Amino acid sequence: MAAEVEAAPGAPARAAVGPRTKGLRRRRRVTAPWSLPPLLSRPRQAAVDAAAPRRRCTHCAVEETPQWRLGPDGPRTLCNACGVRFKSGRLFPEYRPANSPTFSPLLHSNSHRRVMEMRRQSEEDASAASRVNAKALRAERAAARSAGKDKK
Numbered sequence: 001m002a003a004e005v006e007a008a009p010g011a012p013a014r015a016a017v018g019p020r021t022k023g024l025r026r027r028r029r030v031t032a033p034w035s036l037p038p039l040l041s042r043p044r045q046a047a048v049d050a051a052a053p054r055r056r057c058t059h060c061a062v063e064e065t066p067q068w069r070l071g072p073d074g075p076r077t078l079c080n081a082c083g084v085r086f087k088s089g090r091l092f093p094e095y096r097p098a099n100s101p102t103f104s105p106l107l108h109s110n111s112h113r114r115v116m117e118m119r120r121q122s123e124e125d126a127s128a129a130s131r132v133n134a135k136a137l138r139a140e141r142a143a144a145r146s147a148g149k150d151k152k
């Protein structure tokens with residue numbers, strides 16, 4: 001009266017693994033051209049851009065690089081050149097790769113040695129300026145003091 005039939009009549013039901021959703025998948029792959037954003041004028045790049053939004057180096061604004069690297073704002077925020085500098089602690093505001101759209105030869109250099117020269121120069125200028133200011137201040141005070149003496 002107990003266990004009579006364990007296996008159900010249609011137990012080995014493996015036949016169901018047929019042509020799954022192949023047809024569906026193939027249809028979904030086709031991206032309707034009218035669904036793409038209109039600002040992308042180059043049709044060949046449209047698919048790439050839609051997949052990954054345009055990246056820009058947070059330091060030098062370069063948009064194309066062989067490799068995106070870690071920066072102060074997080075991973076993959078610096079271009080290859082800036083990322084290498086950042087990693088070794090040499091990423092200064094004066095550093096800029098020559099292919100950067102914001103590169104100005106007066107303000108930037110892509111050579112670390114030149115960057116250091118520029119920094120030293122601007123520091124000297126700054127301290128020279130503050131020295132001049134201090135001198136002027138001292139002269140002013142001295143004049144005020146002697147003026148007070150004269151009055152007495």
Ligand SMILES: [Zn+2]
Binds near residue numbers: 059082097
């Ligand atoms: Zn960069």
